[in-house]
Amino acid sequence: MSRSRFRFDLLRAENSEALGHRARLGRLTTPHGVVQTPAFMPVGTQATVKGLTIDQVHSTGAEILLGNTYHLALRPGSELIAALGGLHQFMGWTGPILTDSGGFQLFSLAQNSKVTDEGAVFRSHIDGSLMQLTPEDAVRIQEELGSDIAMVLDHVIGLPSPPEKIRDAVARTIRWADRCRAAARRPEQTLFAITQGGLDCDLRLACTEKLVALDFAGYAIGGLSVGEPPEEMYRVLDATVPALPAERPRYLMGVGRPQDLVEGIARGIDMFDCVMPTRNARNALAFTRQGPVRLRNLKHARDPRPLEEDCPCPACRHSRAYLRHLFLAREMLGPTLLTLHNLTYYQRLMAAARAAIAAGEFETWRQAQHRDWAGSARDPTDSTADDTASGPESSDS
Amino acid sequence: MSRSRFRFDLLRAENSEALGHRARLGRLTTPHGVVQTPAFMPVGTQATVKGLTIDQVHSTGAEILLGNTYHLALRPGSELIAALGGLHQFMGWTGPILTDSGGFQLFSLAQNSKVTDEGAVFRSHIDGSLMQLTPEDAVRIQEELGSDIAMVLDHVIGLPSPPEKIRDAVARTIRWADRCRAAARRPEQTLFAITQGGLDCDLRLACTEKLVALDFAGYAIGGLSVGEPPEEMYRVLDATVPALPAERPRYLMGVGRPQDLVEGIARGIDMFDCVMPTRNARNALAFTRQGPVRLRNLKHARDPRPLEEDCPCPACRHSRAYLRHLFLAREMLGPTLLTLHNLTYYQRLMAAARAAIAAGEFETWRQAQHRDWAGSARDPTDSTADDTASGPESSDS
Numbered sequence: 001m002s003r004s005r006f007r008f009d010l011l012r013a014e015n016s017e018a019l020g021h022r023a024r025l026g027r028l029t030t031p032h033g034v035v036q037t038p039a040f041m042p043v044g045t046q047a048t049v050k051g052l053t054i055d056q057v058h059s060t061g062a063e064i065l066l067g068n069t070y071h072l073a074l075r076p077g078s079e080l081i082a083a084l085g086g087l088h089q090f091m092g093w094t095g096p097i098l099t100d101s102g103g104f105q106l107f108s109l110a111q112n113s114k115v116t117d118e119g120a121v122f123r124s125h126i127d128g129s130l131m132q133l134t135p136e137d138a139v140r141i142q143e144e145l146g147s148d149i150a151m152v153l154d155h156v157i158g159l160p161s162p163p164e165k166i167r168d169a170v171a172r173t174i175r176w177a178d179r180c181r182a183a184a185r186r187p188e189q190t191l192f193a194i195t196q197g198g199l200d201c202d203l204r205l206a207c208t209e210k211l212v213a214l215d216f217a218g219y220a221i222g223g224l225s226v227g228e229p230p231e232e233m234y235r236v237l238d239a240t241v242p243a244l245p246a247e248r249p250r251y252l253m254g255v256g257r258p259q260d261l262v263e264g265i266a267r268g269i270d271m272f273d274c275v276m277p278t279r280n281a282r283n284a285l286a287f288t289r290q291g292p293v294r295l296r297n298l299k300h301a302r303d304p305r306p307l308e309e310d311c312p313c314p315a316c317r318h319s320r321a322y323l324r325h326l327f328l329a330r331e332m333l334g335p336t337l338l339t340l341h342n343l344t345y346y347q348r349l350m351a352a353a354r355a356a357i358a359a360g361e362f363e364t365w366r367q368a369q370h371r372d373w374a375g376s377a378r379d380p381t382d383s384t385a386d387d388t389a390s391g392p393e394s395s396d397s
Numbered sequence: 398m399s400r401s402r403f404r405f406d407l408l409r410a411e412n413s414e415a416l417g418h419r420a421r422l423g424r425l426t427t428p429h430g431v432v433q434t435p436a437f438m439p440v441g442t443q444a445t446v447k448g449l450t451i452d453q454v455h456s457t458g459a460e461i462l463l464g465n466t467y468h469l470a471l472r473p474g475s476e477l478i479a480a481l482g483g484l485h486q487f488m489g490w491t492g493p494i495l496t497d498s499g500g501f502q503l504f505s506l507a508q509n510s511k512v513t514d515e516g517a518v519f520r521s522h523i524d525g526s527l528m529q530l531t532p533e534d535a536v537r538i539q540e541e542l543g544s545d546i547a548m549v550l551d552h553v554i555g556l557p558s559p560p561e562k563i564r565d566a567v568a569r570t571i572r573w574a575d576r577c578r579a580a581a582r583r584p585e586q587t588l589f590a591i592t593q594g595g596l597d598c599d600l601r602l603a604c605t606e607k608l609v610a611l612d613f614a615g616y617a618i619g620g621l622s623v624g625e626p627p628e629e630m631y632r633v634l635d636a637t638v639p640a641l642p643a644e645r646p647r648y649l650m651g652v653g654r655p656q657d658l659v660e661g662i663a664r665g666i667d668m669f670d671c672v673m674p675t676r677n678a679r680n681a682l683a684f685t686r687q688g689p690v691r692l693r694n695l696k697h698a699r700d701p702r703p704l705e706e707d708c709p710c711p712a713c714r715h716s717r718a719y720l721r722h723l724f725l726a727r728e729m730l731g732p733t734l735l736t737l738h739n740l741t742y743y744q745r746l747m748a749a750a751r752a753a754i755a756a757g758e759f760e761t762w763r764q765a766q767h768r769d770w771a772g773s774a775r776d777p778t779d780s781t782a783d784d785t786a787s788g789p790e791s792s793d794s
Contacts, residue, residue, distance in 0.1 A: 046722075046723075046726045046728055047719070047722065048723060048728050048730045050728065050729055050730070051729040051730060051733065052730065053453075053711045053730065053733065053734065053737075054711070054714075055711065056450075075722070075725065075726055076698075076718075076722045076725070076726075080698070080699060080718070083699060084699070084701055084716055084718055084719070085701075090716070090718075090719055090722075091715075091719065092714055092715055092719075301473075301477070302477060302480060302481070304481055304482075314450045314451070314452065317451075317489055318488075318489055319481055319487070321473075321477070321481055321487075322444070322481070322487055322488065322489075325443075325444065325472070325473045325487075326443075326445060328472065328473070329443045329472055329473075331443055331445050331447065332447055332448040332729060332732065332733070333445045333447070333448060333449065333450065335729065336448065336450065336729070336733065337450065340450075
């Protein structure tokens with residue numbers, strides 16, 4: 001597989017332990033354009049970022065989108081998308097696209113999923129029909145979709161799980177990664193591996209080393225943010241990331257809260273995706289520098305202020321009172337405006353992180369962010385305590 | 398009431414019967430800007446054109462919006478909207494706004510509506526609470542909303558109705574119009590009267606003459622497009638419009654299909670509103686020059702063509718196959734894109750009508766439009782026969 005049209009340039013990386021972080025600034029070059037890292041990828045599960053036109057997605061500052069192989073294979077089918085010119089043409093997004101492999105949805109969404117060494121057999125969550133997904137299928141479907149970055153099929157399991165089950169899933173994930181690499185045919189597409197291993201740092205490290213030996217263009221850390229405390233996730237990152245080659249991009253899958261992005265960046269992660277900004281938007285929860293704002297709350301009924309004074313998004317041209325009215329009246333524009341705001345917030349957070357890294361001031365910036373969020377947590381009516389209610393996931397349904 | 402900031406200029410009007418039409422070109426000047434007529438007003442029932450941001454509404458070519466007094470009075474309340482700076486500020490639309498009076502919703506939406514000479518008493522369709530709406534209330538609410546054009550409260554009844562009932566409603570509509578005029582206080586707001594009279598041309602004429610004698614800034618024709626055949630509506634227009642003063646704008650309420658707009662323009666109507674383009678969009682029906690397209694139809698599954706080759710709207714950057722996928726996958730973007738397309742179609746139709754009138758070629762243009770629509774009606778899978786299934790109405794709920 002040629003990687004001539006794919007390149008990752010590390011522009012700045014802090015390796016000194018004294019700094020207390022490993023944040024890095026990079027640039028990912030793909031056949032459909034350049035992505036500045038650290039980057040957040042909005043989730044476009046069914047060939048659309050829910051509720052937004054392509055122009056609106058662009059307006060949030062997003063440079064790369066995530067598409068879901070499992071969903072698109074089921075409906076409308078990768079063959080149809082290929083016949084219509086591929087996923088970029090189909091959804092009208094001219095920038096880079098990363099597709100996941102369906103591994104997470106086999107775990108979270110498919111019915112009666114049975115995993116063997118050959119692959120997974122499951123029933124569609126749409127119509128109950130019997131489907132199969134092998135590593136070779138996952139590669140073929142992603143090649144039909146024509147994404148810039150494809151992911152290997154991994155075996156995702158719930159946490160906590162017995163050690164034997166985790167070891168088994170890790171071994172299978174490594175064998176499947178090798179099969180995916182062997183199956184890949186498209187020179188315009190790059191394949192990333194996915195490390196697994198639950199919260200067992202030794203197992204994570206062993207999995208990572210085996211995948212690194214197979215030499216992938218990028219590495220993802222999967223199977224996290226599935227219910228464990230954030231500190232457990234950070235511990236796994238601390239153990240895993242240093243084993244990844246510095247010159248390859250690192251992607252933390254399905255994460256997460258703004259705090260998790262900042263802590264992921266601090267641990268050397270370059271790429272993120274999560275449904276939190278989009279799914280929470282549809283549930284009337286807005287992310288702001290001062291923490292989450294629940295717009296259904298009565299206290300916003302007459303509030304003339306925007307969500308954020310300096311935010312350039314279309315939602316912030318309106319009052320909180322208007323946004324609240326839209327949700328109480330069940331108007332589509334409520335979810336649309338809040339999706340625009342939340343994605344803009346996430347992209348502004350990433351841009352601020354990149355600027356801080358570039359200026360050598362990441363640690364100061366990181367602490368300031370946490371101070372702002374901690375301040376907001378003291379307001380009992382807009383507590384951050386349950387802002388993960390809808391949970392980080394890898395597809396937005 | 399001062400009308401200094403409201404003006405209607407008739408730029409061209411064909412009065413010759415030999416031409417076979419009475420189409421006219423005009424310019425409506427309001428405190429919030431100018432509207433070229435004939436004009437179509439998208440319906441923004443709950444302080445939002447369903448699914449569209451204000452920028453998107455602008456992009457369709459709309460110059461004036463309609464807001465619904467009944468809905469806004471119930472939720473969030475006109476007092477709250479006034480406290481937040483009025484409807485323009487609340488929803489972020491800086492152009493002209495016309496508000497209806499609630500008369501149509503008392504007939505179509507309110508529960509247990511009882512009409513007396515004093516006004517209407519009804520139960521809210523939202524929470525069943527007991528409400529009252531008098532002509533004075535309708536004026537006060539619209540003044541709190543701060544629309545550029547307010548409508549008098551009229552007594553709308555179903556068709557067919559006994560002659561005595563129609564006569565009674567007409568007499569009440571005239572008395573209420575006079576009371577609305579007497580109650581109006583805001584110099585920045587103009588009040589239009591509404592003629593009623595069902596399909597009885599003599600009664601329509603008598604009602605029109607009495608309202609004209611009261612000297613309103615504009616006149617609406619109400620109570621039509623409530624189930625009667627289009628030809629009946631055209632007959633009523635033929636009898637009513639000539640009795641209206643040429644120098645005042647004429648507004649046909651709640652109409653209608655593209656054909657009805659063209660026929661209304663031909664009969665001398667200047668302004669229209671209808672939920673058809675927006676409501677049908679949410680039901681996957683697109684309006685095109687070749688007639689309606691039902692996007693759920695299997696025949697569009699692999700169709701790479703846009704809805705209209707020369708349409709500048711965001712939906713027409715996509716294939717019919719993609720739009721169909723969005724509806725089958727129940728994605729919000731489907732209704733949003735089709736709303737953008739349908740409103741753009743309606744605005745392009747009005748712009749074409751204005752250009753044809755300006756060029757003195759309205760009759761030729763009118764016949765060409767009908768030829769295109771008639772051609773499409775021969776396709777049994779996309780028939781125009783039931784494109785009024787969701788019916789013209791004056792609020793989009």
